[in-house]
Amino acid sequence: MAPMSQEDIEWFKSTFHPIPKPQLPEDCIEYSVYHFAVDPAPTAVDEAAETRSRLVEVQRTAAQLSKELLKDYIWQREGFRLEITKEDGITSLRGRTIFGDSIEDEWVIVYILRELTKRHKDIWVKVVDGDGEFLLIEAAGTLPEWLEPEVADNRVWIHQGDLVIIKPKQGGKGSKRKVTEKLSLKDAKAILTEQSTRLLRSTMIQEEAFYRLRNYPQQISENLHSALVTLPRKIAFLLHQKPAYISAAVEAFYLRDPIALRPLRAKDVSNLAFKPEDFVTVSVRFTRVGYAQLKSQEFPVPQPWVGKLPPSEDRKVYDRAEIGMKLSCGFEMLLGDPQNRDKALVREMKLLLEDLESGDETLPTDDEIEQTWDKSEDDEKxxxxxxxxxxxxxxxxxxxxxxxxxxxxxxxxxxxxxxxxxxxxxxxxNDNSAGLEGADFIDDFDSDSDVDEDDDDYEDDDVGSEGEDKEASFDEEEFSRMMKEMMGMPSMPGLAGASQSSAMGRRVEELDDDSEEDDSEQIQELSRQMEAELRGTGVLNLNRPAQNLLGNEPNSKGQTGEENRPEEDEDIDINLAKNLLESLHSQAGLAGPAGNMLSMMNLPLPKDDRHS
Structure with missing residues (x-):
C-alpha cells in the first residue's frame, strides 16, 4: 500500500470529526483523583509504579473516610466509589455516581474528595456533573471575565483542600481579549507540576464554590430523616437487615407506572410478597428527598389495602399507617416489576425472603422490636x-x-x-454595568487574570470601526424605509412628509430637553401635526383597498384607490363573523380555536341552525 501523500493527509484532517464525548446525565457526578508528582521518578516504570501505589493509599483513605462519615448514611440512588483507571496514559482513580433528586448526595461526595486532598498533599481532584464545571457555577459571581464554559475543561482542580484554577498564559495588564486556549489532561498535568505561576487560588472564589459545605460534616446526618412507620413485619425485617433498601422502594413508588401497579389492582392478596397484615411500628430512616416524595404524593388506597388503615380521627396513627402503606406498595412494585429483576438489591431481598420461608431466618418478635430496635422520630417542620x-x-x-x-x-x-x-x-x-453577555460582578481581577495582547490564545472581544463587518452593520435609513413601507407610509426620499417627519423628530428632542416649561400645548400641537401627516399618507384610513396601501398611485386601468372604491363600504367585521361561524361549524360541538376564543371572552356559543 502506497503511503499517503501530504494532500491526502490534509484532506483526511479536514473531513475527520472525532466522536464527541458523551454528556453526563443531569443527575450524575463524575470525579477523578490524580497523583501528579512535582519531582517524578527517574524512569517511566518507576513513576507509574509510584503513582499506582499512591492511588491505592488514597483508595484506602477514601474507604476509611466513608466508614467514619457515612456509617449510617443512605444514598438516594448510588454511593461513592473509586476505581483505578487509565486515560491518555495517565493512571487515576475515577468514580461516577447517579444521585437522582438528592443534590445533597453530590455535595457529600465533594466533601469527601476535598478531605482526601487535605490528607494526601500530592493528589489533584477534578469533579464535573451534567452541568459541567458546577463548582464554577456556584462561584459564578466571583469569576474572572476570561473564564468561560468553552475553555473551562481541565482548568478547575481541588488540591490540599483549596480550589485551584489554571490561568491563561501570562500577559499584559488591561487587555480585553477573549481566551481561546483549551487544555487537555496532559496540558493540565504539565502546568500543575511545572508552572505554579499559572495557578490561581482565590479565597473569594473558593468560599463561593464550597459554600454548600460550610456546615459539613455535621450536615451529613441532617440529610436523613427518621420517622415512625406502621408496616408489615417482613418489610421491617428487610430494612433492619439493610436500611439502604429504602431508597429503591421509595423510587419504585415515586416512578410507578401501570405495569408496576398491576399486582396491587388484584383483589386476591395471596400473590403479594408483602401482604397487608402482621403490622409493626418501627423507626425507618429515609433520605429527606425520599421521605418528601413518599409523603407528598396523593395515592388512592389500592384494593388489597382497603379497610386495612386505621380510622383517620387519630391523625398521627393514621399518617404512620399511610406512609407504611405507600412504602409497602413501593416494595411490592420493586420486587414485582420485571424490569427490576436484575438489580442487585432486588436479588438480595428475594434471597432474604427465601431464607424466611425456608426457616434459615426468622422474623423479629414484638419484644425484640420493643427492646432493641431504634424508636427515634425526627421533627417534620x-x-x-x-x-x-x-x-x-x-x-x-x-x-x-x-x-x-x-x-x-x-x-x-x-x-x-x-x-x-x-x-x-x-x-x-441592581448591576448597571450588565451588557449583552449578562452581569459582570468583577471589573478587575488584578494582573493575574490579564492576558497578553500578542498571544495567539486570545482573540479580540471588541471589534473597532475599522474591523467592522459591513454585511452585518445596521443601516438606519434602510430600516426606516422598510418600516414605512410596511405601515403604508411614503418611503422614498423627496416624498411628502419626509422633511416634516424629521422636523417633528427634532421637535420631540427639544421637548425632551426642555423639562422646566409647561409644554402641554406644544405636545398637543405636535400631536395634531403627526395626525395630519398620517392622514395624508392614508395610514389612518381603515377602509382603503388592499391594493392601494402604499399611496394613491394609479392602478393598471389608470384608476386611483378613490375611483376604484365601491359606492357603499363593506364592513370588514362581516368577513370576521363569517369566518368565525364557519370555524364553529367545523368544530361540530367539540373544542376548537373559535370556541375557545369565545369562551375566553365569556361569549355564549351561537346555535348552528343552518340545516335545521
Whole structure:
C-alpha cells in the first residue's frame, strides 16, 4: 500500500470529526483523583509504579473516610466509589455516581474528595456533573471575565483542600481579549507540576464554590430523616437487615407506572410478597428527598389495602399507617416489576425472603422490636412551607414582624440559602454595568487574570470601526424605509412628509430637553401635526383597498384607490363573523380555536341552525 501523500493527509484532517464525548446525565457526578508528582521518578516504570501505589493509599483513605462519615448514611440512588483507571496514559482513580433528586448526595461526595486532598498533599481532584464545571457555577459571581464554559475543561482542580484554577498564559495588564486556549489532561498535568505561576487560588472564589459545605460534616446526618412507620413485619425485617433498601422502594413508588401497579389492582392478596397484615411500628430512616416524595404524593388506597388503615380521627396513627402503606406498595412494585429483576438489591431481598420461608431466618418478635430496635422520630417542620413565612423571608422582614406565625421558614439552612439567593438576585438586578453577555460582578481581577495582547490564545472581544463587518452593520435609513413601507407610509426620499417627519423628530428632542416649561400645548400641537401627516399618507384610513396601501398611485386601468372604491363600504367585521361561524361549524360541538376564543371572552356559543 502506497503511503499517503501530504494532500491526502490534509484532506483526511479536514473531513475527520472525532466522536464527541458523551454528556453526563443531569443527575450524575463524575470525579477523578490524580497523583501528579512535582519531582517524578527517574524512569517511566518507576513513576507509574509510584503513582499506582499512591492511588491505592488514597483508595484506602477514601474507604476509611466513608466508614467514619457515612456509617449510617443512605444514598438516594448510588454511593461513592473509586476505581483505578487509565486515560491518555495517565493512571487515576475515577468514580461516577447517579444521585437522582438528592443534590445533597453530590455535595457529600465533594466533601469527601476535598478531605482526601487535605490528607494526601500530592493528589489533584477534578469533579464535573451534567452541568459541567458546577463548582464554577456556584462561584459564578466571583469569576474572572476570561473564564468561560468553552475553555473551562481541565482548568478547575481541588488540591490540599483549596480550589485551584489554571490561568491563561501570562500577559499584559488591561487587555480585553477573549481566551481561546483549551487544555487537555496532559496540558493540565504539565502546568500543575511545572508552572505554579499559572495557578490561581482565590479565597473569594473558593468560599463561593464550597459554600454548600460550610456546615459539613455535621450536615451529613441532617440529610436523613427518621420517622415512625406502621408496616408489615417482613418489610421491617428487610430494612433492619439493610436500611439502604429504602431508597429503591421509595423510587419504585415515586416512578410507578401501570405495569408496576398491576399486582396491587388484584383483589386476591395471596400473590403479594408483602401482604397487608402482621403490622409493626418501627423507626425507618429515609433520605429527606425520599421521605418528601413518599409523603407528598396523593395515592388512592389500592384494593388489597382497603379497610386495612386505621380510622383517620387519630391523625398521627393514621399518617404512620399511610406512609407504611405507600412504602409497602413501593416494595411490592420493586420486587414485582420485571424490569427490576436484575438489580442487585432486588436479588438480595428475594434471597432474604427465601431464607424466611425456608426457616434459615426468622422474623423479629414484638419484644425484640420493643427492646432493641431504634424508636427515634425526627421533627417534620422542614417539610412545612408557609406562604407568610416565605414572603417575610423574601422581604427580609422576619425579625420584629407581627403576624400570625412566629416561626421561620423551614430550617436554618433553608433560611440562609433563601436569603443568599435573594441577595444575589437583587445584586444582579441592581448591576448597571450588565451588557449583552449578562452581569459582570468583577471589573478587575488584578494582573493575574490579564492576558497578553500578542498571544495567539486570545482573540479580540471588541471589534473597532475599522474591523467592522459591513454585511452585518445596521443601516438606519434602510430600516426606516422598510418600516414605512410596511405601515403604508411614503418611503422614498423627496416624498411628502419626509422633511416634516424629521422636523417633528427634532421637535420631540427639544421637548425632551426642555423639562422646566409647561409644554402641554406644544405636545398637543405636535400631536395634531403627526395626525395630519398620517392622514395624508392614508395610514389612518381603515377602509382603503388592499391594493392601494402604499399611496394613491394609479392602478393598471389608470384608476386611483378613490375611483376604484365601491359606492357603499363593506364592513370588514362581516368577513370576521363569517369566518368565525364557519370555524364553529367545523368544530361540530367539540373544542376548537373559535370556541375557545369565545369562551375566553365569556361569549355564549351561537346555535348552528343552518340545516335545521
Amino acid at each position: 422542614w417539610l412545612d412551607i408557609n406562604f407568610e413565612d416565605l414572603d417575610r423571608e423574601l422581604k427580609g422582614k422576619r425579625d420584629g414582624y407581627e403576624g400570625t406565625s412566629t416561626r421561620g421558614f423551614g430550617d436554618a439552612n433553608a433560611q440562609e440559602n433563601l436569603q443568599r439567593i435573594v441577595a444575589r438576585f437583587e445584586e444582579f438586578l
